[in-house]
Amino acid sequence: MRNYLKLLHMEIHRFRYILFALIGLTALVQMCAIAFNAIGEVNKRNAYFEQTGRAPEEFFAAMSYTRAVQETQFWFAVPVGLSIAVLVIYAFLIWYRDWFGRSTFAYRLLSLPSERRNVYFAKLTAILTFVFVLIGFQLLLMPIGRAIFAMIAPADQLQPSYIADAIFANQVFKILLPRSFAEFFVNYGLGIISLLVLFASILLERSYRWLGIVYGLAYAGFCALLMVYPLLALGRNYSAGYFYTEEAYAIQMAIDALIVVSSVWLGLHLLKKKVSV
Amino acid sequence: MIELKGVRKRYRGRYVLNGLSFTAEKGNITCLIGMNGAGKSTVMKAIMGLVPVKEGQILVNGKPRGRWIYEKISFVPDHLTMPLSMKMSEGLTFMADFYASWNAERAAELMRFFRLEPGEKIGNLSKGTAAKYNLVLGLAPNSDYVLMDEPFSGIDLFSREMIADVFSSDLIEERGVLLTTHEIGEVEHLIDKAVILQNGKAEMEFDCETMRSEEGKSIVDVMREVYSR
Numbered sequence: 279m280r281n282y283l284k285l286l287h288m289e290i291h292r293f294r295y296i297l298f299a300l301i302g303l304t305a306l307v308q309m310c311a312i313a314f315n316a317i318g319e320v321n322k323r324n325a326y327f328e329q330t331g332r333a334p335e336e337f338f339a340a341m342s343y344t345r346a347v348q349e350t351q352f353w354f355a356v357p358v359g360l361s362i363a364v365l366v367i368y369a370f371l372i373w374y375r376d377w378f379g380r381s382t383f384a385y386r387l388l389s390l391p392s393e394r395r396n397v398y399f400a401k402l403t404a405i406l407t408f409v410f411v412l413i414g415f416q417l418l419l420m421p422i423g424r425a426i427f428a429m430i431a432p433a434d435q436l437q438p439s440y441i442a443d444a445i446f447a448n449q450v451f452k453i454l455l456p457r458s459f460a461e462f463f464v465n466y467g468l469g470i471i472s473l474l475v476l477f478a479s480i481l482l483e484r485s486y487r488w489l490g491i492v493y494g495l496a497y498a499g500f501c502a503l504l505m506v507y508p509l510l511a512l513g514r515n516y517s518a519g520y521f522y523t524e525e526a527y528a529i530q531m532a533i534d535a536l537i538v539v540s541s542v543w544l545g546l547h548l549l550k551k552k553v554s555v
Numbered sequence: 556m557i558e559l560k561g562v563r564k565r566y567r568g569r570y571v572l573n574g575l576s577f578t579a580e581k582g583n584i585t586c587l588i589g590m591n592g593a594g595k596s597t598v599m600k601a602i603m604g605l606v607p608v609k610e611g612q613i614l615v616n617g618k619p620r621g622r623w624i625y626e627k628i629s630f631v632p633d634h635l636t637m638p639l640s641m642k643m644s645e646g647l648t649f650m651a652d653f654y655a656s657w658n659a660e661r662a663a664e665l666m667r668f669f670r671l672e673p674g675e676k677i678g679n680l681s682k683g684t685a686a687k688y689n690l691v692l693g694l695a696p697n698s699d700y701v702l703m704d705e706p707f708s709g710i711d712l713f714s715r716e717m718i719a720d721v722f723s724s725d726l727i728e729e730r731g732v733l734l735t736t737h738e739i740g741e742v743e744h745l746i747d748k749a750v751i752l753q754n755g756k757a758e759m760e761f762d763c764e765t766m767r768s769e770e771g772k773s774i775v776d777v778m779r780e781v782y783s784r
Contacts, residue, residue, distance in 0.1 A: 281653065284652050284653070288649070292638060292640065379639070380634065380635060380638060380639060380678075381635035381637060381638060381639045381677065381700050382632075382634065382635075382636055383636060383637065383638050385603075385605060385630070386603055386636040386637060386638040387634055387645075388603075388604070388624060389603050389604070389630060390622075390654075391622050391623065391625035391626045391653065391654060391655070392622065393622065393651065394622075396692070415685060425633065441784050551607060551608075552607055554600070554605060554606040555600060555605045555606065
């Protein structure tokens with residue numbers, strides 16, 4: 279356990295600058311988007327007042343943070359999309375960076391006097407940690423954005439907003455920050471399964487090289503097919519099918535569990551017995 | 556003793572190691588000799604479990620390998636194996652964190668001997684300095700055996716002399732060293748035993764001192780004989 283934690287710390291430490299850059303970029307882009315939106319709204323109201331001499335609230339609805347988030351969702355989505363892209367690329371790099379280049383750290387990692395599974399789980403946990411750090415930071419940014427919005431908007435024209443409403447106003451957040459635990463479980467569960475399948479495929483490639491690419495792609499394809507099979511076979515509307523909804527759900531869960539177990543087993547087996555530098 | 560018995564390893568359709576058997580004893584410097592592509596580095600990686608072998612047995616102190624061997628055997632490859640973003644001091648801390656056999660005092664002594672600056676980034680090291688740093692990482696642990704893959708490759712004269720000095724020091728005494736090098740001439744006087752690899756097998760395994768005194772042949776002479784057959 280101690281060795282696993284040390285390796286995890288090292289993996290997080292190695293990614294720290296990229297993580298801080300993503301956090302900084304997310305904060306900068308999203309907060310600027312909110313600030314510019316609020317300033318734009320205030321300017322519109324001032325212009326209306328100057329042109330008509332009438333109070334803006336007669337013509338404009340009260341300024342709402344939820345609406346501001348909705349209107350700026352593209353700028354909210356850009357850093358989120360970039361972070362996702364970086365993390366997907368890093369899911370590959372977290373392995374390959376140790377094999378290629380001037381320094382091949384894989385030599386050292388594979389000859390540590392601790393179980394090799396620690397290396398696997400440290401890399402896996404590191405990626406998940408980055409995901410949840412970014413998600414957590416995104417949640418933290420929402421009230422900060424609201425505070426910035428409230429500082430710019432005139433108090434008498436500000437309509438209070440709930441953070442939950444603001445989150446739901448953004449299409450991307452509907453997936454990343456779902457309201458129900460079941461949705462959260464499904465969305466992140468799918469993400470984690472995909473990561474496990476990717477790790478198994480990478481380790482197949484690292485074990486069998488050119489042939490491993492074929493094995494890796496075949497394994498990933500097979501898992502993808504297996505995952506969508508219940509949807510294809512049973513349809514999306516379970517209640518209209520042969521199985522009860524609970525049964526269809528159980529089938530899907532069993533398939534997912536099978537993929538998780540087989541991917542982890544395969545990854546650990548390859549790392550212990552087959553992988554080469 | 557490190558013992559290889561009938562080890563076979565296939566790479567790109569051919570057997571790089573094809574029934575290789577030899578031993579490397581504690582207290583001896585054993586040199587693996589072979590042409591380019593003879594499989595010298597593969598032997599080292601196979602001993603360290605860094606490449607899987609198809610057949611055969613690799614025993615360390617009479618027992619099959621397990622993760623325990625990493626406390627008993629240090630490997631000094633011909634390139635860096637620490638992240639380039641680390642400082643040398645961080646690399647030493649990493650080793651101390653994971654290896655029970657790590658000897659911090661000896662590491663500090665070696666850093667001083669090679670005149671290495673602990674605060675310098677590993678990524679900024681020249682080839683010669685990197686080789687010295689690799690030796691620090693390989694020799695600091697209280698391991699029984701040290702495997703060295705081309706420790707003199709691409710290194711300037713003065714650095715070579717420093718590294719060669721290590722071979723005759725008490726850092727090596729008592730340990731078993733398995734070495735690959737193309738610079739046989741420079742280390743010939745230090746080598747106790749030579750293993751000549753050809754076609755994936757140990758073509759010849761001999762005690763250098765005996766060969767010199769009884770047949771009057773140097774390692775290079777024996778190599779010429781073997782490769783001209």
